[in-house]
Amino acid sequence: xxxxxxxxxxxxxxxxxxxxxxxxxxxxxxxxxxxxxxxxxxxxxxxxxxxxxxxxxxxxxxxxxxxxxxxxxxxxxxxxxxxxxxxxxxxxxxxxxxxxxxxxxxxxxxxx
Amino acid sequence: xxxxxxxxxxxxxxxxxxxxxxxxxxxxxxxxxxxxxxxxxxxxxxxxxxxxxxxxxxxxxxxxxxxxxxxxxxxxxxxxxxxxxxxxxxxxxxxxxxxxxxxxxxxxxxxxxxxx
Numbered sequence: 487x488x489x490x491x492x493x494x495x496x497x498x499x500x501x502x503x504x505x506x507x508x509x510x511x512x513x514x515x516x517x518x519x520x521x522x523x524x525x526x527x528x529x530x531x532x533x534x535x536x537x538x539x540x541x542x543x544x545x546x547x548x549x550x551x552x553x554x555x556x557x558x559x560x561x562x563x564x565x566x567x568x569x570x571x572x573x574x575x576x577x578x579x580x581x582x583x584x585x586x587x588x589x590x591x592x593x594x595x596x597x598x
Numbered sequence: 599x600x601x602x603x604x605x606x607x608x609x610x611x612x613x614x615x616x617x618x619x620x621x622x623x624x625x626x627x628x629x630x631x632x633x634x635x636x637x638x639x640x641x642x643x644x645x646x647x648x649x650x651x652x653x654x655x656x657x658x659x660x661x662x663x664x665x666x667x668x669x670x671x672x673x674x675x676x677x678x679x680x681x682x683x684x685x686x687x688x689x690x691x692x693x694x695x696x697x698x699x700x701x702x703x704x705x706x707x708x709x710x711x712x713x714x
Contacts, residue, residue, distance in 0.1 A: 518700050529688050529705030579700060586703055590640035
């Protein structure tokens, strides 16, 4: 079965730096990959979707890359701010195309 | 405003006492699902529904039931709750795009359930 790994449970960076989060997957070639933000005790909120034929996607200070050869997606937040502190989840469609499979998330802390 | 509404937000109950967590969406989405989130385990899908009267098991369906009688509602039923069902529960909805759920998922605010 497909497996998703977000390499770091926690990432601490200083305000103004670029945060880079990693999502790796195995045993599958997904049609797309999504990134969500989750604040404590609240539901995940969609950020970006990137399809298998897209190498990179941007939205304001966010950038996502998708390398289907490495089976990896990188999620970047440039000029990070304390308000960016949250848990970030990556998600893939499952092989049957009937569900989103989520990674366990990386908790980002941005200190001022 | 597009939203998914879950109720209740917090619930403490006793073992064996049947309960229902409601979920409603106002976006006319075909696809709805339930997840539970536990520390160290992440989000795991319990059940999903591709449309009215169409439901199927996710990864962790044991001890849960669902129904989809109307497009907007997808209640989660625990017939006989046990302490191992203590968790944070999320309902989500999205458009169904052919064979793949390839659009963004909208999540509810969550229901924190404690079974004692």
